Amino acid sequence: AKMAQGSRSARAHGPSEMAPRGRLRLAALLPALLFEASPARGQSGSAPTVKLSNGLAFPMIGLGSASGVGREHIKFAIELGYRHIDTAQAFQWGYNETEVGLAVLDAQVPRSRLFLQSKIFPEDLGYAATKLAVAKSLERLQTDYLDSMLIHKPRCWGAVCSRTPEGTWQDSWRALEELYEAGSVRAIGICDVDDGIMDDLMKQKHRAHIVQNWMDPFHQDTHIRKRCSDAGIQYQGYSTLGPQWVAFRGHRENPVLSDPRLLEIAHAHGREVAQVVLNWAIARGVAVIPASRRPERQRSNLMSYDFQLTEAELAALDAMDGTLEAPPPAEAIVDFHNRGISSVDLFFVGTEAEHHVGVITPGTAMGQSTHHGHRWRAKTGGAVVDDFVVDANAGPRQQRVVGREAGEAVLAARLEQVERRLQALEAAAAGDCAGFPAAAHAQAGDDL
Numbered sequence: 001a002k003m004a005q006g007s008r009s010a011r012a013h014g015p016s017e018m019a020p021r022g023r024l025r026l027a028a029l030l031p032a033l034l035f036e037a038s039p040a041r042g043q044s045g046s047a048p049t050v051k052l053s054n055g056l057a058f059p060m061i062g063l064g065s066a067s068g069v070g071r072e073h074i075k076f077a078i079e080l081g082y083r084h085i086d087t088a089q090a091f092q093w094g095y096n097e098t099e100v101g102l103a104v105l106d107a108q109v110p111r112s113r114l115f116l117q118s119k120i121f122p123e124d125l126g127y128a129a130t131k132l133a134v135a136k137s138l139e140r141l142q143t144d145y146l147d148s149m150l151i152h153k154p155r156c157w158g159a160v161c162s163r164t165p166e167g168t169w170q171d172s173w174r175a176l177e178e179l180y181e182a183g184s185v186r187a188i189g190i191c192d193v194d195d196g197i198m199d200d201l202m203k204q205k206h207r208a209h210i211v212q213n214w215m216d217p218f219h220q221d222t223h224i225r226k227r228c229s230d231a232g233i234q235y236q237g238y239s240t241l242g243p244q245w246v247a248f249r250g251h252r253e254n255p256v257l258s259d260p261r262l263l264e265i266a267h268a269h270g271r272e273v274a275q276v277v278l279n280w281a282i283a284r285g286v287a288v289i290p291a292s293r294r295p296e297r298q299r300s301n302l303m304s305y306d307f308q309l310t311e312a313e314l315a316a317l318d319a320m321d322g323t324l325e326a327p328p329p330a331e332a333i334v335d336f337h338n339r340g341i342s343s344v345d346l347f348f349v350g351t352e353a354e355h356h357v358g359v360i361t362p363g364t365a366m367g368q369s370t371h372h373g374h375r376w377r378a379k380t381g382g383a384v385v386d387d388f389v390v391d392a393n394a395g396p397r398q399q400r401v402v403g404r405e406a407g408e409a410v411l412a413a414r415l416e417q418v419e420r421r422l423q424a425l426e427a428a429a430a431g432d433c434a435g436f437p438a439a440a441h442a443q444a445g446d447d448l
Helices: 001-014 072-081 097-107 127-141 167-183 197-199 223-230 244-249 261-268 273-283 295-302 311-318 402-429 438-447
Strands: 050-051 057-059 082-088 115-120 148-151 188-191 210-214 234-238 332-336 342-347 354-360 365-371 376-379 382-388 397-402
Touching: 050 148, 057 115, 072 082, 072 097, 072 295, 082 097, 082 311, 097 115, 097 197, 115 127, 127 167, 148 210, 167 223, 197 223, 210 223, 210 397, 261 273, 261 311, 261 382, 273 295, 273 311, 332 342, 332 354, 342 365, 382 397
Parallel strands: 082 115, 115 148, 148 188, 188 210, 210 234, 332 397
Antiparallel strands: 050 057, 332 365, 342 354, 342 376, 376 382
C-alpha cells in the first residue's frame, strides 16, 4: 500500500520537479572526479562519479549482483571497469556476498579503488542484530570496511520475513551510525523510502548518504528524489531497466525494454534501449546498478553515459512517469517441510540459473518469503524431488512438503533389498542354496 501511495505521490508532483533548468548533458558529469582507478585488464572505461555529502567518491554506474550474478561475472565486470558492486545479505533473493568477496580477490584491483555496498536483511533489524550482520558481511566479503551499508527494507512483514526482528530500522540506524563513526562503514543509507521514513531520517544524528528506491521510466519516484536532492542525499535507483514489472507486477514482457517510444530513441542513436534508459537516469542525477551475467550486456551498460540525449528525448522519458499501472505484488511465505529420510537441498530458480538457498534436514521445515510466480526446486543427491511454482492465491502462508518422494524412493529400495534377503534365506532353509556361504546368511540376517 505504501508503494502504491508513493507512486501516486510521484505522479501528483509530476516529473518536471526533477527536470533541470536548461539543458542537462552528461558531458557536465564527466569532468567530475573519476573514481580512483587505473585501467584494468580489458577495461572499457570508467563510470562518472559524484561526491556524497561526506566527500566520498561514488560511481554513478554499478553492477547489481542479485539474480545469480556470481564470482566469474563480477570478476569480469571489475576487469571491464566497474568500480561499484552492489550486493546484499539476502541470499533468498539471489545475492551472495561470499562470491563478491572472491571476485574482488580474483580481479586483483586494489580494494581502495572499489566501492562495495551491501544491505542488512530485514530479519536483522535491531541494534545488536545489525552490528552482528555487518560483521558477517565484512567476513564474507573479506574486507575490513564497507564503502556503504544500506538497510534493505525498513520494516519486516509476513512475505519478507519468516521470523520477527529484534528491533526497528531506527535501532539499526543507530548501529550503522556507530559503525560509520568507527570507520567500518564509510557511508550509510536505506532502501524503499517513503515520506514518513524521510521525515525520520532528517531527525537522526547522521543523515543518510544514499537512498535506494525503485525507479524506472514508468515509476520515477519523483517526489522522494526531490526530497533527497534537497537534503543532499544521493538517490540510487534499482530496477531501472524494468524487471520489477515482470517479477512482481504481473507483466509477461518487460514494458521498459519493449516500449516503442524508447525503441525509437534507441534507434536514432544506434544504441540499445537499456543504454537510453541508463543514460536518462544518470542525466537526472540517479545512480544505477543494473545486474547482468552477460559480458556484452555488462559492457554496454557501463558505456551508457558516453552519448547525449536531446532535451526532447529527455522530456519524453520524463513524461512516461505514471503511465503504466499494475496490481500490487502478490506475496507469500512458504514453509517447505522435509518428511523424507534424507536431507533436501532447496533452490530458488531464477530466470537464468538456480540458486542454492539451504539444506532442509529430515523432519524439519524451512520458511521462505516469496512472490507469486516464483519457482522453487528441491533436490536429494542431485535428483529433483519437487518443483514448485508459487500461487499467491493459495494464501499468504502456505505449506509445501518436499523430500517425501525421496524418502519413499529410498524406503522402496530398502524394502526391495530386504525382500531379496528373505528370498535367499528361504532358499537356504529349503536346501536349494548349495554353496551359499555362511557369511552371506549372517549378512542377510544382519541386514534384516
